[in-house]
Amino acid sequence: MQSRILESTQKERERKHNEKENDSREQKRKSEDIANDKNIYTYCGVLLAFSSQPYYFLTDDDTIQIGDTVVVPVREKSNELKGTVVSVGKYTRIAVPYPLEKTKKIIGKAEQQANGEA
Secondary structure, eight states: OOHHHHHHHHHHHHHHHHHHHHHHHHHHHHHHHHHOOOOOOEEEEEETTOOOOOEEEEOOOOTTTOEEEEEEEEEEEEEEEEEEEEEEEEEGGGGGGSSSGOOOOOOEHHHHHHHTOO
């Protein structure tokens, strides 16, 4: 009985060790991907009514400027809010102000949305 417990404990230790090694390799690969990504990403800091700190959003619209009112997704995709752009910056992936894979995109300028444009 005791040998089975020891065997089970040893297997569990090996499994955890292998998981840590896999996590470490995956983290290294992600770091290399980030360092090798030379794309330029445009981030806008958008001030929303419920917050005193800006939230960061991605945009492909080079006409967005500080002071523009934009429509952004919040929480679930079906919710949208208007906010004011307080910063615009261009970054490589390694320097983005918020992780690229977690950053939502600006839907558009508020005027364009009101006119039915995309």
